[in-house]
Amino acid sequence: MKNAALSIADVVLNIKNSDEEVDDYEELVEKIDIEDVEGDYFPSKDEFFMSFTIKVVDGKAFIKNDYGYEPLVHVAGNHFKIEHLNLNLFLNRESGLLRTKDKHVPLAKIQPFKPINCEKFIGQYESKEIDTSYDIINRDGVLYLSHSRHDEQVLYQLNKNKFVTNAPFTFVVEFIYEGDHVTGFSFSGGRVKNLKLTKANVN
Structure with missing residues (x-):
C-alpha cells in the first residue's frame, strides 16, 4: 500500500x-x-x-x-x-x-542548519491571517520549526535565507530581514503558499 x-x-x-x-x-x-x-x-x-x-x-x-x-x-x-x-x-x-x-x-x-548566531532566529512567529503561530527553537546548535499540532522539524538550508523541513511533509521557510534583524518568515507547503508570519518582540 x-x-x-x-x-x-x-x-x-x-x-x-x-x-x-x-x-x-x-x-x-x-x-x-x-x-x-x-x-x-x-x-x-x-x-x-x-x-x-x-x-x-x-x-x-x-x-x-x-x-x-x-x-x-x-x-x-x-x-x-x-x-x-x-x-x-x-x-x-x-x-x-x-x-x-x-x-x-x-x-x-x-544539512541541518547550524548558524553561528542562533539567537537572531529564535522566537515565536505569528500569523493573524490564519490565527496561528510557529516557534523557531535551538537544540544543540540546530534550528527546529515547532508548532503545537506538529512535531518539531529540523530546518535544512537551501540557500542564504531559504530553508526546508523534510518529513513527513515538506515546508519551505524563507526568513525576512530588516537590516540585520530577522523580522519574520514566509511559509509554503501543502495548500499554503507564501504565508507571512511576523516575529514577536523583535529586538
Whole structure:
C-alpha cells in the first residue's frame, strides 16, 4: 500500500505506473560507497515540495515514509528505485537526481542548519491571517520549526535565507530581514503558499 507522503509524488510529478524505462539510465550510473547515499535530499526546483530521507543499515538503503523506513530497490551503482512509484533515484555523496519517464529533477543533499548566531532566529512567529503561530527553537546548535499540532522539524538550508523541513511533509521557510534583524518568515507547503508570519518582540 502506498503511504500518504510518497503518494504526493504521483500528483506532483505526474507519475504513471508503467514498466517502461527511458534508455539513458545506464549513462547515469556511477560506482559509489553505499554509505555515501545516506542523508536528506530536496529537489532543487521550487515547484516540487517533497523530500527524501535515506539511511543505510547493514549495507542496504532505506527511504523514510509516514510509518518508518522502507527498503529501496538497488538497481546498480548509485541507481535506486522506489518500486511502487516507479521512481528512480541516482544518489551520491553530495547530490542526487530524480528520474521518471518524463521528469529530470536535480536533488540537493541538505544539512541541518547550524548558524553561528542562533539567537537572531529564535522566537515565536505569528500569523493573524490564519490565527496561528510557529516557534523557531535551538537544540544543540540546530534550528527546529515547532508548532503545537506538529512535531518539531529540523530546518535544512537551501540557500542564504531559504530553508526546508523534510518529513513527513515538506515546508519551505524563507526568513525576512530588516537590516540585520530577522523580522519574520514566509511559509509554503501543502495548500499554503507564501504565508507571512511576523516575529514577536523583535529586538
